Amino acid sequence: MGKGVHIQELPGVGTRYDVALGGGGRRVSIVVSRDGKRHLYVFEDAGDEPDAVVELTEEQARKVGAVLAGTYFTD
Amino acid sequence: MGKGVHIQELPGVGTRYDVALGGGGRRVSIVVSRDGKRHLYVFEDAGDEPDAVVELTEEQARKVGAVLAGTYFTD
Numbered sequence: 001m002g003k004g005v006h007i008q009e010l011p012g013v014g015t016r017y018d019v020a021l022g023g024g025g026r027r028v029s030i031v032v033s034r035d036g037k038r039h040l041y042v043f044e045d046a047g048d049e050p051d052a053v054v055e056l057t058e059e060q061a062r063k064v065g066a067v068l069a070g071t072y073f074t075d
Numbered sequence: 076m077g078k079g080v081h082i083q084e085l086p087g088v089g090t091r092y093d094v095a096l097g098g099g100g101r102r103v104s105i106v107v108s109r110d111g112k113r114h115l116y117v118f119e120d121a122g123d124e125p126d127a128v129v130e131l132t133e134e135q136a137r138k139v140g141a142v143l144a145g146t147y148f149t150d
Contacts, residue, residue: 004134021135042115052126053119054096058145061144061145062144063141065141069146073078
């Protein structure tokens with residue numbers, strides 16, 4: 001499952017995960033801070049400037065993650 | 076876990092999940108199509124126009140989802 005995910009330690013900050021989305025430099029970067037917060041960066045092309053950045057709490061990230069992963073179920 | 080996720084069926088298309096990210100209308104919308112593709116929309120404020128849209132295959136969505144949910148591990 002490691003394929004397609006580039007992981008980089010950010011000393012003093014946390015860990016950055018880059019997921020390439022195929023052609024054109026499109027990618028999603030997620031920075032997981034040591035306090036559990038996530039920042040989600042969306043790049044719609046190969047540029048250095050993200051098209052969107054959102055900060056997620058651990059709880060919000062879990063929800064978004066479950067929906068994306070297909071494991072989100074309501075009671 | 077349903078709290079904070081608004082789910083809407085899109086007839087003939089799939090299912091839309093909206094995850095509110097706290098104040099200011101910030102939210103992430105994910106449309107899961109019936110063929111497994113996901114579209115991720117990021118709204119940095121309350122507007123109707125997303126700041127970024129990316130299309131993810133099922134595999135890519137699983138990776139991004141695992142990173143966000145904190146369940147991503149390399150072998």
